[in-house]
Amino acid sequence: MTSYILKRLLLMVPTLFGVLLVTFLVIQFVPGGPVEQMVSQLQGRSAGGEGSQSSGGDYRGRQGLSPQQVEEIKTLYGFDKPAHERFWTMLTSFAQFDLGQSFYQRKAVWELIKEKLPVSISLGLWTFFISYLIAVPLGVAKAVRAGSRFDFLTTLLVLVGYAIPGFVLSVALLVIFGGQLQWFPLRGLTSSNWETLSWGAKVVDYLWHIALPVTAMVLGSFAVTAMLTKNAFLEEIRKQYVMTARAKGLSERQVLWKHIFRNALIPIVTGFPAAFIGAFFTGSLLIETLFSLDGLGLLSYESVIRRDYPVVLGTLFFFTLIGLVTKLISDLCYVWVDPRVKFD
DSSP states (O other): OOHHHHHHHHHHHHHHHHHHHHHHHHHHOSSHHHHHHHHHHHHHHHHHHHHOOOSSSOOOOOOOOOHHHHHHHHHHHHTOOHHHHHHHHHHHHHHOOOOOBBBBOOOOOHHHHHHEEEEEEEHHHHHHHHHHHHHHHHHHHHHTTTTTTTOOOOOOHHHHHHHSSSHHHHHIIIIOOOOOOIOOOOOOOOOTTTSSHHHHHHHHHHHHHHHHHHEEEEEEEHHHHHHHHHHHHHHHHHHHHHHHHHHTTOOOIIIIIIIIIHHHHHHTTTTTTHHHHHHHHOOHHHHHTTTOOHHHHHHHHHHHHHHOOOHHHHHHHHHHHHHHHHHHHHHHHHHHOOOOOOOO
């Protein structure tokens, strides 16, 4: 087991290197970088805005910048150095967990991540726990009642909820419950006067704001877990040891919870780490945008649009590293749940 863990940890290094290298190369060919944006902005200012006129009334258009000014802008953003040197500098900084400074927000990337993380954690935790609290009992009930009307109706509802895109459901919830009925707020994680509220009022206000975005994320995420739970239990129910347990005179409840439950939960429990971490970082971009929640998804999207390369590469490094560690923990969970599993 120790050698397996060491191998996986060593394999993380070339994986991180490959992800960062591909992203860095793509960035080199994407137009509209920070240098081009600054040059365009300064050209517009120097001309007094597009379509400006001189004091004499003659049209002047946009005035260009001198080559020296352009070089100063490149130096400001670090683009005066060759690409391979910039990439090596980035790698050495990342190895020391220094993700650099944002071009536009004048903050360290780590500081930006820490500022946005509470919003993503709020969405992720609620989505994860509510999804599993609904999906696992529902999957067990569907397996026990396989082929019944209950199984058919719940499968239909689960598939309908899974088929509806998250952003469509979010817009519908906003329009109906936030706009027309005005039962829930349209934006933000808390009210503007949240600091002045009592402790109990703060909890109520927070839950009031988080209700719609969490509902939109949960409806699409618990379907897979519910069907996986059902199929895992059905597979175990048909095995020989279950028939033997029943032949010994054990009740259905004893057979279900003492014999089937542990074996059937192996694929579900081992997926906990990935689902737990994935709930923080995936599928929340549109939710955060629609509900005006300033989280990691919105930060990553805005950094790509604004070509804020330190934030793009820093958050990518952070997400990839967490994903690799989570995958390793998921694999180790197999051994924890079923000691018979060996990694050779």
